[in-house]
Amino acid sequence: MFKNSLAALVLLLSLHTHAQETTDAPERYTAHNKGKFFVSWGGNRESYSRSDVRFWGDNYDFTVYDMEAHDKPKGYQIDYVNPARMTIPQTNFRMGYFINDHYSISVGWDHMKYVMTQDQIATLNGFINLDASEEGAIFNGNYNDAAIPMTKDFLQYEHTDGLNYVNTEFSRTDDISKLFKIGNTDKIQVNVTEGVGAGILFPKTNTTLLGKERHDAFHVSGYGASLKAGLNITFFKHFYLQGEIKGGYINMPDIRTTQSASDHASQHFLFLQRIISVGGIFRV
Numbered sequence: 001m002f003k004n005s006l007a008a009l010v011l012l013l014s015l016h017t018h019a020q021e022t023t024d025a026p027e028r029y030t031a032h033n034k035g036k037f038f039v040s041w042g043g044n045r046e047s048y049s050r051s052d053v054r055f056w057g058d059n060y061d062f063t064v065y066d067m068e069a070h071d072k073p074k075g076y077q078i079d080y081v082n083p084a085r086m087t088i089p090q091t092n093f094r095m096g097y098f099i100n101d102h103y104s105i106s107v108g109w110d111h112m113k114y115v116m117t118q119d120q121i122a123t124l125n126g127f128i129n130l131d132a133s134e135e136g137a138i139f140n141g142n143y144n145d146a147a148i149p150m151t152k153d154f155l156q157y158e159h160t161d162g163l164n165y166v167n168t169e170f171s172r173t174d175d176i177s178k179l180f181k182i183g184n185t186d187k188i189q190v191n192v193t194e195g196v197g198a199g200i201l202f203p204k205t206n207t208t209l210l211g212k213e214r215h216d217a218f219h220v221s222g223y224g225a226s227l228k229a230g231l232n233i234t235f236f237k238h239f240y241l242q243g244e245i246k247g248g249y250i251n252m253p254d255i256r257t258t259q260s261a262s263d264h265a266s267q268h269f270l271f272l273q274r275i276i277s278v279g280g281i282f283r284v
Contacts, residue, residue: 029237029283030185033098033173037284038106040242042092042277046071046112049270053157055209057263062126062143064150067267072113072160090162092275094169097284102172108197110165110246110273116150116157124148128210136210156208157265165224165250167199173232191232193242198225201252207265212258222252222268230275238280246273 050066074089090113096106124143130136139154148154173193177185201222207214226248234240251268 028184028186030175030189030234033101033104035283036098036281037096038098038104038240038279038281039095040093040240040277040279042242042275042279044090044092044110044112044273044275045073046090046114046274047272048114051267051269053265053267055155055257055263055265057258057260059130060126060128060210062124062128064155065123065125067122067150067157068117068120069114069269070117072115072158092273092277094277094279096169096171098173102174104171104173106169106171108167108169110167112159112163112165112271112273114159114163114203116155118150118152118156120150121147122150130210134211136212139210152208153211155210156206158206159203160206161204163250164202164204164218165199165226165248166202167197167224167226169195169197169226169228171195171228185234186237187235189234191234192230193232193244194227194229196225196227197246197248199223201250203252203255205255205257205265207257209257209263212260212263215256215258215263217256219254219256221255222250224248224250234281238282240279240281242275242277242279244273244275244277246275247271 048069050068052063052065053067054063071090091111092108094106094108096104098104124146127142128139130140171193172195173191175189175191177190180190182188182190200220201224202218202220204218206216226246228244228246230242230244232240232242249270253266255265257263257265
């Protein structure tokens with residue numbers, strides 16, 4: 001009888017001690033996001049929809065229809081981590097703050113590049129009536145659904161330094177580590193993220209138009225809006241790798257093209273970015 005009572009007492013003490021240890025176990029750092037600050041840097045590839053681009057100025061006004069364009073990748077480059085050259089490739093910078101465990105607000109800079117496909121045959125409507133002394137006067141005429149090759153002496157059109165989308169995003173993050181049977185999220189954590197953003201377009205446009213001298217300076221040209229979804233893998237609480245798909249709409253009604261303040265262009269189009277970033281997350 002005594003032995004049975006002693007065994008029962010030991011069992012109760014053991015259960016109580018285990019329950020207390022479980023209760024007193026420290027909460028994992030990754031259990032909550034509220035109050036954490038994050039920053040990331042990465043690279044991207046882009047695709048663009050076709051776009052109608054209007055060019056106008058003194059003595060000319062024409063539209064190039066269904067302009068085709070592409071990005072300008074550099075591949076794997078040391079420039080991505082070279083402080084003196086890291087803004088040259090197609091890059092993404094973002095920093096933000098979690099206002100609660102799931103939602104964050106961030107600001108970022110998507111440095112994309114937009115290059116008109118040279119020598120494409122495009123439809124042109126409008127007129128060019130330059131002074132005979134100007135280099136581009138050889139293109140003088142009225143155009144009505146004319147099929148014109150986009151040669152360099154007629155038009156070279158790029159936002160290559162770049163198509164800068166400066167934006168604010170509101171995003172949600174959810175931990176899905178349990179789906180991968182990950183027990184200790186302080187070692188590795190898997191999250192999904194999605195968000196919505198909006199901002200301004202601040203391109204540096206490289207345009208050779210009808211032989212005129214290019215503008216080649218940064219200029220606020222319009223606005224954009226975007227949606228994104230991504231997968232985030234966080235290692236050892238503070239460091240992460242994140243892949244995202246981001247799509248959106250860009251409208252630039254005021255693009256500077258030449259040194260003359262009279263010369264402008266306008267366009268709007270859809271874009272799709274594929275982004276890979278590395279970053280850090282810390283409580284502040």
